């Protein structure tokens with residue numbers, strides 16, 4: 001039987017530029033020039049996001065860990081975040097000894113609900129982690145207001161939100177600090193990698209010091225640490241790849257948008273399906289993951305869609321299950337939207353080089369789920 005080619009859900013876009021920069025780093029980026037690509041990458045990233053500082057790391061998880069540690073978040077502190085999340089957004093808080101408090105999401109953006117945030121604040125609360133899920137933006141105006149009134153740090157996990165912005169202000173640049181992921185599935189990639197961005201000089205110095213095993217910048221003593229730190233650094237070779245990707249960032253983001261709107265057009269007029277929301281006035285999304293949510297009335301569940309994808313040789317990607325259902329966290333079924341939407345939602349394959357034919361194949365499966373063959 002003729003077998004259709006596999007459609008992956010994510011794949012980076014690698015041009016000759018990436019290849020040539022990486023070759024240069026591998027051939028020449030040693031000794032005195034061992035940090036050249038890294039410095040270049042950090043400058044490009046700062047400039048793009050519009051923050052004073054960017055610190056390249058080995059992952060977004062590492063960047064989040066560094067930033068939280070630099071803020072002194074630890075034992076007994078409470079950190080509020082949305083129940084609908086990837087485990088990476090909460091793991092650093094747990095490792096630092098803080099207690100995560102999972103709150104419900106908004107039904108339209110699938111991002112943290114500010115009303116629930118405010119209700120969950122206790123004297124132990126130290127921070128809110130706002131995750132811009134799939135590139136949809138959190139309601140930062142409301143979160144900033146809450147954080148200011150309660151003297152909390154507002155942290156942006158913009159791992160999925162490169163390209164998302166409010167006017168000229170980019171996701172990741174508004175919080176005490178922000179983090180981005182450069183994992184192979186993300187819009188901009190270095191294979192594995194992350195970035196911590198901030199406008200706070202003191203925080204940047206502290207995070208760099210912690211990321212260098214607790215050695216202060218400029219300390220002339222060799223192998224001398226001021227505290228026990230971390231080592232979440234990015235290599236110069238990965239940074240070379242990152243430089244090429246950042247020089248193509250507008251192209252990479254434009255293609256994500258194009259893919260999202262192609263799906264939206266393919267699924268147009270289908271009232272049982274909703275997709276990533278329409279950005280509010282002045283907002284723009286990077287559309288990392290085009291997502292479909294089937295209505296309750298449709299009876300279509302995530303597992304049905306994933307099974308149909310498998311039959312069609314399409315890589316399925318489940319919408320995030322609530323963290324409070326997993327990993328021994330306190331169960332919070334009262335987070336109704338988080339618990340309910342996940343059962344009916346999937347992310348659609350989307351990568352730079354996807355063909356129209358592949359997009360149509362995916363769209364066809366989705367439409368077929370509700371008995372309306374395209």
Ligand SMILES: *Cc1c(COP(=O)(O)O)cnc(C)c1O
Pocket residue numbers: 058059060061062086088089131157159160180181182183192193194
């Ligand atoms: C991908 C992702 C992370 C983790 O990124 P790594 O670079 O793999 O550590 C964290 N938060 C969110 C929201 C992500 O999507």
